[in-house]
Amino acid sequence: MTTQPFARLNDDDLATCVHCGLCLDACPTFRQTGLETESPRGRIYLMTQWKRGGLPFTEDQARHIDLCLGCRTCEAVCPSGVPYGRIIEAGRSEVEHIRRPTPKRWLARTALRQLLAKPRRLRTAGAVTRAAQKVGLTSLVRSGRQLPALRPRFQPPAGGIAPAIGPRKHRVAFLVGCVMPILYPQSHEAAVKLLQLAGCEVWFPRAERCCGALLAHNGDLDGAERLRDVNMQVYRDSNFEALIVDSAGCGAHLKDFYPELEGRVKDLSEWLVDVGLPTPAGEVTMRVTYQDACHLAHAQRIKKQPRDLIRSIPGVELVEMRHPDICCGAAGLYSTLEPAMSARILQEKLDDVLSTRAEVVVTGNPGCQMQLESGLRSRGSTMRVEHVAELVVRAFLH
């Protein structure tokens, strides 16, 4: 417990911003509103004033922090290396400490904590529905969007090991996580298959929990720390070359928030390009476009590898949209907590995606996948959304 106001905000971090404004047009909320207050520079300025006593904290101005997607596009374009992700998480955490939570926010936070802390609570599809209701995901349905059709949950193989196909060259751990196995089991299945094809023995740690990304991104740093402690007990003394993550948000969180794992957390695409896949036997004749997941492109600076993987498949034509690295508006719980802004951002994204006339839009994060699927459906489009792994694995399924 700290009594100093805004103690979590690090003044040295804040001071790295030189107020040059190069981040502005990279920010989805600035692009929508044209307002300095809804820009990264404006938010840093606000938090700096809070920290240094230049402005009093008000709930009105806390809205500017709420409206940040946390996509960190700004961080990738910042020439001064401002650690925006760290700043906004600290800022959120302070905001949540100071203000009276709205019923919706309180519900969302409580439900998240409860659900994510205990994996069995998420084990059934029924639980997902309940979760959706609890955290307000039903508002998606009301606005014409839906959760993906539920499939059987992803099940790690018996014994918690998937063997390498061919000679074993690597041993990796795999983050099963909380949302992916329930909403997108097919992505996990494709990812594991690709790892096996690349000569990896894949280990599924039994006691592994949610990585805590959703909590941290929503200002619950304490909850996220608790989950990290649980998980580190699993990882600390285990033998694996890399912890493979196929969800961008989790990967970014693990890389930032788990210093002990430094260098061993790898996004699936990053790892596969590193170790190499065998030459695919099949051809996939398809026009696709690629949507950078923010937590992959900006937080982890991984843009090239997924594209390299896509281009490595014979027959696939990759058509870039104009702004593939601008957020789709999903941003974890953002689409639930800030549905109006999320929808505006999504509409601009859909225009861009649809202009490519691709059959499939490929991405690397469940939140983006859900957001794009519901958006495309609402536009009556037949364009499908797939995880990178799903697309790539097709080339090996013949």
Place this chain on the structure above:
Amino acid sequence: MVVRKPRGSRPRAAEKPATADELARRLHEAAEAGMAVFPVGGGRSVEMGDPAARDGLELHTGTLDRVLEHSQADMVVSVEAGITLEALQALLSKSGQFLPLDPFNSPGHTIGGLLASGWTGPLRLRYGSARDFLIGIRVALPDGRLASAGGRVVKNVSGYDLMKLHYGAMGTLGVIVAASFKVFPKPLHDATVSFEHESMNEVWSAADRALGSPMAPAAVEVFSSGRVIARFLGSPDATKRTVADLGWANVDSAVWTEHSKSAPARWARIAVPRHQLRPVLERLGPEQSWWASAGTGIANWTVDGGADEVRNVRAAAAAAGGSLVIMAGPSDFRRDAGAWGTPPATLHLMRRLRTAFDPNEVINPGRFVV
């Protein structure tokens, strides 16, 4: 191509001040006395514009012909307004430099006259007009003061860009007494080629081919006689390849000097958006004589007919988003046809500026649209 002596509208008193200060003083004295002032440089464009509204004093800038500074390494030159273009080019040439101005009715233009009239030539395609490389200016105001703007560095955003205001203003905001320019290195290689055909369709297509070359041409002039000449400036290999690809006949670059002497007795400049140039000229009919910078949208038309014909062509130019301005002709012809045509919609704003700089309309009264 006739070189003619300058013809003013009426005989007037004339003076030749020895310095900028003296010019400013005489301007002020004339203004105080309610006398009109007509600045004259080389007299090459004295027939441009409407006939003067009243008589007055001609102030000749011919004595103001010093080179104030030529910094060879900085490629910047500052000169007084009365220096002729030829004298300046001769100086610059010694250091392998030049000012890319090649106005018609040459030789004999002064720098001040060129800036006030805004005349340009074929090289405008590559280098732009003096508007683009005029970096500093000094003018005498009717209140007797000398005011400068800009500077002598090639890039400068200090203060208002008054160079733009004085350029082409026919002296109505002040008499230009000195100017600074960014100058250019002489090109490494200079090649001119020519294409002739009896069909104007072929001639226009040829001009388009030259304009579409991967290496952009420096000038492309189309003539109503059925000829195109194109000039390429650049590195030797690139120029040679471009010229070879085009496959036209090589011509001595002296053709440009000859061309710059063009000065019909009755002459109008048609300026339209580039892609509108051909349709406007086609409306002129085959018997008319003109030459045109195909890449910039400027044509120079030898007017055979009277004021009615000018008005017709002007209407076509205006409909295409452009203008027709009379460059030379007897004063009754200019009065009948109107030198400028319909004034722009922003005339009242321009008049506000005119009133601010020259409240009693001392300089060139009645001559300019403003």
Place this chain on the structure above:
Amino acid sequence: MMLAPSVIEELRRAVGKEFVIDSSNDLRIFERDASIEGCAPDAVVLPANVAEVSAVIKIASKNRIPVVARGAGTGLSGGAVTIRGGIALQVTRMRRILEIDPVAQTALVEPGVVNQELSLVAATHKLFYAPDPSSQKACTIGGNAAENSGGPHCLYYGVTTNHVLGMEVVLADGSVHWVGGDAPDRVGLDLCGVLVGSEGTLCAITKVKVRLLRTPPSVATLLAAFPTIEAASQAVSAVIGHGIVPAALEMMDSVTVGAVEAHYHAGYPTDAGAVLLVEVDGIAESTLELMTAIRKVLADHHGYAMREAQSPAERDLLWAGRKGAIGALGRIKPNYYLHDGVVPRSRLPQILSAVGEIGVHYKLPVANVFHAGDGNLHPNILFDLRDREVLPQVESAGEEMLRAVVELGGALSGEHGIGLEKSAFMPWVFSEDDLDAMKLVKHALDAHGIMNPGKIFPDPERKMPHLAGRTGLAIEAKWW
């Protein structure tokens, strides 16, 4: 000064309730641009179109309220700072590219269109928009036109004013006008020419028509190291003296190279006293010939470790180092103070040594990264704003550098504008008569002085910087 509730109400009626911000806490967030000094507006208004801009300015005019147009707020001279309060006219909602005409090679855009966005769209027609300020990822075309912005490629292609064909503007009385146009010569005074670069003091810009150029078929980019800044400066003059005007010719000193290399790992030689980045474009034969000639000239002037980009990706990397250089300096100190004076190219060695001495005198690190081909300096004085003592020192050092620029026959600003930060220095280069002539234009178009007051012209109400009182170097005394 608070705006009367009735005025706020009028503004809300003009643009819509949610597009007027008057909460004092939020207004504080709008108090700065990318320069140092700030002052909060009394209202931020976000019009959607020219009619709304006109309505807002009419309200301002009637009530004599200052109006300061604001794009992305990336300006470096305080141009968008509401130093006398009033209305910040935020044009960022007006961000449509209205038309691209591939035949005429023009684009018509709203003022809030981001520079790089225009280039992205133009590229689909194999065209490009030449002015490329280092802030092109965020800065707006409206702001570029108001400030007459430059950029590395302006050496060959010219600055913004050379590429603006026409504009729709709203004057101080709220009247709307088109100035300029597509035709190469127009009848009357060149209003467009004087409005470009007028820093928002004469009009608000609501549409801009720009010229687009054909994308050159071939580009060659070369990085070369030099033992000293002097050697690099002489090489710059030598290249141009050889009759070659490269598309871009940029210099970075050793301090900058160190910071850039640590951030971008672009392979900049960190042992060098200075580095030049040279780019030529055109057809393949031309770039090959020019680059061969340039290499020879550079080698003759002690250039070494020359490296030509072998791929577009490598070229981007070399440029990323240059364009992100100022930000990368954040690694040394969190803040920078940056002037952009211009000297005659041949004076580069003198001015750079003067800048170095001033830095040493004030015990402030200085990093130079600039448009060497134009003689357009960018000395970055590095400091930490949290150190309250240091700011006056920084400002004094900046002033002395500008003074040195002027004493070498230079100009106060090459591309950033005079704005707030350099207005007090205008008498260094302009006589009272010169400034009076400029004021004739101001008064003719903005009689009540509501458009961006306190900019460009020395403001007697503001404290004079310690060197600002010096005069006597006005252009007439120096070189007419």
